[in-house]
Amino acid sequence: MSQMLALVKKECREDIISSRGGLFYLAGAIVLSAFALLLVGNTELSLLDNAQALYLMSGLVLAIALLSAVIRGGDGFAGERDRGTLETLLAAPLKSNNMATAKLTGILFSWLVLFLLAVPYLWAVGSSGQNLVAAITVLFAAGTLLTSIYGGLMLALSARARSFKGVLSVGVAVALFSAVPLVLGPSLRQSAVGHLFDWLNPFALCTNMIDSIVIDSQGLEQNWSALATLIVYLALTFMIMNRTTRKVTL
Amino acid sequence: MNAIEVHSLSKSYGGRRVLKSLSMQVAKGEIYGFLGPNGAGKTTTLRILLGLLDSDKGTVRVLKTDPQRDGAVLRSRIGSLTEAPGFYGWMDAKENLDFYAEICGVRVSPTAMRGYLEMVGLDPQNNLPVATFSKGMKQRLGLARCLVHDPELLLLDEPTNGLDPKGRHEIYALLQKLNREKGKTIILSTHILDDVERLCHTIGILCGGILQYQGPVKEDLENTYLRLTRETKEHEPDVSFG
Amino acid sequence: MKRRTFLSIVSIVVFLSISTIGSAGQKQPLDVFLQAPKSSLKMGDTPVFVGRITNMSNQPLENLVAYVSLVSLKHGSEHPVDLEDWSAQAAFHISRLEPGKSVSHNWSLRLIEGGRYGLALTVIDPSDNAPLISPLATFQVEPKPTVVTGRILPVSVGEPLVLLAALGLIRLRRNRHHLFASPR
Numbered sequence: 001m002s003q004m005l006a007l008v009k010k011e012c013r014e015d016i017i018s019s020r021g022g023l024f025y026l027a028g029a030i031v032l033s034a035f036a037l038l039l040v041g042n043t044e045l046s047l048l049d050n051a052q053a054l055y056l057m058s059g060l061v062l063a064i065a066l067l068s069a070v071i072r073g074g075d076g077f078a079g080e081r082d083r084g085t086l087e088t089l090l091a092a093p094l095k096s097n098n099m100a101t102a103k104l105t106g107i108l109f110s111w112l113v114l115f116l117l118a119v120p121y122l123w124a125v126g127s128s129g130q131n132l133v134a135a136i137t138v139l140f141a142a143g144t145l146l147t148s149i150y151g152g153l154m155l156a157l158s159a160r161a162r163s164f165k166g167v168l169s170v171g172v173a174v175a176l177f178s179a180v181p182l183v184l185g186p187s188l189r190q191s192a193v194g195h196l197f198d199w200l201n202p203f204a205l206c207t208n209m210i211d212s213i214v215i216d217s218q219g220l221e222q223n224w225s226a227l228a229t230l231i232v233y234l235a236l237t238f239m240i241m242n243r244t245t246r247k248v249t250l
Numbered sequence: 251m252n253a254i255e256v257h258s259l260s261k262s263y264g265g266r267r268v269l270k271s272l273s274m275q276v277a278k279g280e281i282y283g284f285l286g287p288n289g290a291g292k293t294t295t296l297r298i299l300l301g302l303l304d305s306d307k308g309t310v311r312v313l314k315t316d317p318q319r320d321g322a323v324l325r326s327r328i329g330s331l332t333e334a335p336g337f338y339g340w341m342d343a344k345e346n347l348d349f350y351a352e353i354c355g356v357r358v359s360p361t362a363m364r365g366y367l368e369m370v371g372l373d374p375q376n377n378l379p380v381a382t383f384s385k386g387m388k389q390r391l392g393l394a395r396c397l398v399h400d401p402e403l404l405l406l407d408e409p410t411n412g413l414d415p416k417g418r419h420e421i422y423a424l425l426q427k428l429n430r431e432k433g434k435t436i437i438l439s440t441h442i443l444d445d446v447e448r449l450c451h452t453i454g455i456l457c458g459g460i461l462q463y464q465g466p467v468k469e470d471l472e473n474t475y476l477r478l479t480r481e482t483k484e485h486e487p488d489v490s491f492g
Numbered sequence: 493m494k495r496r497t498f499l500s501i502v503s504i505v506v507f508l509s510i511s512t513i514g515s516a517g518q519k520q521p522l523d524v525f526l527q528a529p530k531s532s533l534k535m536g537d538t539p540v541f542v543g544r545i546t547n548m549s550n551q552p553l554e555n556l557v558a559y560v561s562l563v564s565l566k567h568g569s570e571h572p573v574d575l576e577d578w579s580a581q582a583a584f585h586i587s588r589l590e591p592g593k594s595v596s597h598n599w600s601l602r603l604i605e606g607g608r609y610g611l612a613l614t615v616i617d618p619s620d621n622a623p624l625i626s627p628l629a630t631f632q633v634e635p636k637p638t639v640v641t642g643r644i645l646p647v648s649v650g651e652p653l654v655l656l657a658a659l660g661l662i663r664l665r666r667n668r669h670h671l672f673a674s675p676r
Contacts, residue, residue: 006352010338017666018340022659029655033648040641047536047604049636084336088395090302092353093326120651124643250302 003094004102011106015072015113024071028064028114032121035060039125051215054126058139058210061118062146063179065111066203069147070175072110073154074167076103077248082164087250100155100245107151111143135214142206145230149202150175152237156244178203202233253278253403253435254299259308260459261294268294270459272308276437276452281429283450283467284439287479290456292439293333296405299437300330313403326354329396330405335388339381343372343391346380347398354399363398370394371420385412393421397428404428404436410445418442422449443472455479520624521549526560526613528629535636537603541629543613545586546594557616559583560599565608565630577604606635 015021039045039053048056077100080086090096119136126132154171161167178201198204205226212218220227254276261269268291276282286292297303299312301321310317315324337346344363351358358366364374370390380391389412396404409425410418422445428434440446446453447467455463455478462478523546529539541560547553562573584597601611610628617624 003353003355006349009352010349014338014340017662019663022662026652026655026659029652033652036644036648040644047602080336083339084334085338086336087302087332088336088350089353091300091325091328091330091332092350093322093324093355094353095322117651117655120647124640124647127643128640247304250297 003092004098004105007094007099007102008105008109011103012109015106015110021110024068025113025117028068029117031064032057032060032118036121036125050126050128051130054122054132054135055211055214057118057121057125058135058214059207061114061121061139062143062203062206062210065114065143065147066150066175066178067172068110068114069107069151070154070171071168072107073104073151074158074161074171075164076100076107076155077158077245078161078164078167079158081162081250086248090248090250095246096159096248097242097245099248100159100241103155104148104151104241107155108144108147111147115140115143131214131217135210138210138213138220142209142230145234146202146206149230149233149237150178152234152241156237156241159245159248199229202230205230251278252276253313254437255309255311256295256299257309259295259298259310260306261291261298261303262306263294267459269298269305272456272459272461274454274461274464276435278435279429279433280451281425281436281438281449283446283453284437284456285441285443285446285453285475286456291459292456293407295456296330296407296437296439299405300325300328326399327401328403328405329399329401331392331396331407331409333407333411335392335395337380337383337388337391340379342377342379343367343383343394344374344377346391347395350395351398356399358398366394366397367391369397369424371417386414386417389413390417390421393424402434404434405439406436407439408441409438410440410442418445425449443475447471521551521553521620522546522556522615522617522624523548524558524613524615524624524626526611526626526629528611528631532634533603533631534634535603535606537633538600539603539631541599541601541611542596543584543599543626544594544596545589545613545615547589547591550591552591553589553617553619554587555618556586556589557583557618558586558597559614561612561614562601563610563612563628565610567608573609578602603633606633608632 035057039048039057045053077086080089089099118139122132122136122139126135153174154167157170158164158167180197180201198208209223209226212223213220252275254274256272256274259269259272260267268289272291272295274295284292284295294303298305298310299317301317301324304318312324313327317324338349341349344367347363347366348358351363367374370393372387372390372394380388383391389409393406393409396406404425406425410421413421425436425438426449429436438446438450450467452465453463453467453471454461455475457479462481463474468474523544525544525546527542527544529541531539533539543558543560545556545558560575560579562575562578564571564573579599579601581599586595589595599611599613608630609632610630612628613626615624
């Protein structure tokens with residue numbers, strides 16, 4: 001356990017200390033700032049009420065979290081391989097699936113940092129309206145589930161991939177495909193295909209959950225089916241990750 | 251008693267047989283020189299011993315443990331130095347060693363850590379990130395890393411790669427000391443016959459996927475090596491003579 | 493007495509008839525009317541106001557220009573409102589309006605702020621000095637809670653700066669001793 005913790009510690013430190021980690025958080029904060037300023041500066045967006053603004057801001061945070069999980073997950077083993085540190089890591093007396101769990105914990109730490117950075121924006125956007133506390137709570141839950149699912153799947157892929165570039169291409173494609181609901185029109189989303197896509201897509205499940213809680217003021221109990229689906233995805237992710245990382249080869 | 255027992259080990263990569271029925275024994279407490287030309291299968295053998303690669307056929311016992319089945323546990327007793335050791339460039343030397351000690355489950359005091367760095371000829375006061383290190387410095391740090399958890403067995407792949415003659419001499423003196431004073435078993439994979447002659451108790455010459463010779467260091471090692479590698483005709487001999 | 497009363501009554505009737513004939517002679521050439529939407533309105537809605545212009549004269553009228561003006565009727569702070577953010581529609585031009593004919597035009601407004609407002613339709617006839625203005629179409633826009641500007645700016649500007657400073661400090665701390673160290 002202490003060995004896994006050592007790896008978790010290294011992942012967390014690398015996330016903050018290395019330039020790529022810090023720059024990612026800075027870029028995320030700038031994106032959130034730009035969007036917040038648009039909410040007051042743009043005529044169209046300034047007409048949104050607090051709940052709608054909160055929902056959009058939460059969706060943006062989830063999108064950044066999704067991208068972070070995909071990049072960090074893909075880097076988990078393939079990035080170590082590219083940097084020449086994988087062999088040393090594998091030569092340590094730590095099982096490779098425990099390594100994967102430690103790396104996933106590191107990815108969740110990144111999500112926690114991003115979430116904490118996002119809370120002031122959520123407060124600024126939504127504090128004079130409804131459901132701010134509910135929004136923050138559901139965003140944390142949804143983001144944790146989403147990060148675990150995409151991070152775990154990317155780690156599984158990374159364990160089998162030969163290089164980080166290949167994994168990243170697949171990961172970014174998956175992330176873009178998941179974000180498609182954001183650009184689908186309302187009529188398409190209400191169609192049978194739209195509904196099916198919503199149920200197959202963890203990102204859509206999370207954003208729909210936030211929509212119903214923040215805008216429609218529904219409770220978590222009314223979203224039990226979305227939550228249950230996400231938990232099933234999570235269980236499947238852990239199974240896949242455990243199986244594929246049981247033996248990581250050089 | 252043997253630290254390593256390998257019987258009829260076979261391994262193929264993409265249809266090409268790298269190891270064909272390799273059998274070798276390494277006695278506990280000896281320095282074993284593992285020789286062979288490029289592509290002979292030395293690194294593959296070391297990875298199988300570490301449990302990083304699965305063999306296709308044969309049995310392997312390292313410190314009486316099957317590396318394929320209990321690799322994670324076994325590796326806490328083995329220190330390995332790969333041909334091009336990788337480090338986390340943003341950490342300094344001490345941080346890299348601390349991290350490795352932690353994932354091996356050992357606590358090393360700051361004094362002991364300084365001792366390991368001095369042992370391999372690195373300055374413990376050096377706080378520069380490893381990304382700024384030269385190849386030789388990284389090689390020294392790699393050697394320190396495989397010692398921090400006080401393993402019984404050392405698997406060293408080209409440990410003097412990138413070192414100047416003085417550096418090579420220092421490293422071999424260190425290995426002799428570790429063997430004599432601490433009883434560590436050392437497998438040394440190298441091209442430098444001169445150092446093998448000076449350092450090793452037993453040698454194995456791997457060529458064509460088979461151990462062509464295993465036994466004490468011969469007086470005419472150079473000729474033996476050239477003859478054996480020429481006979482297999484698979485690879486151009488790649489040997490330096492110090 | 494009876495004769496005097498009779499003469500007074502006749503004078504009054506004659507006077508009133510003359511007045512009526514006089515005012516009939518001063519009838520407006522255009523009838524301008526603006527219809528406000530009947531449903532309740534709230535911020536963000538885009539209701540349509542229908543304007544109708546009728547040529548009441550017996551001459552055709554040409555090159556009429558019609559436009560709407562908005563005024564805030566908030567008690568105590570009545571003021572004209574710049575339509576730039578409310579409506580993208582420019583003035584409406586009528587090239588020729590035959591006698592007795594009417595023309596209708598829709599003005600769409602985006603209600604960007606709550607309050608009480610009045611919208612008026614003004615028609616300019618180049619051949620006439622006096623613009624004609626419709627009765628004021630008054631309407632109420634219900635406000636809704638939106639983002640508080642005062643909170644956004646400090647967070648949007650401050651947080652990236654604080655983060656940059658924090659990352660810089662971390663980097664500085666790690667690099668500080670590197671500046672004075674030298675590799676062996």
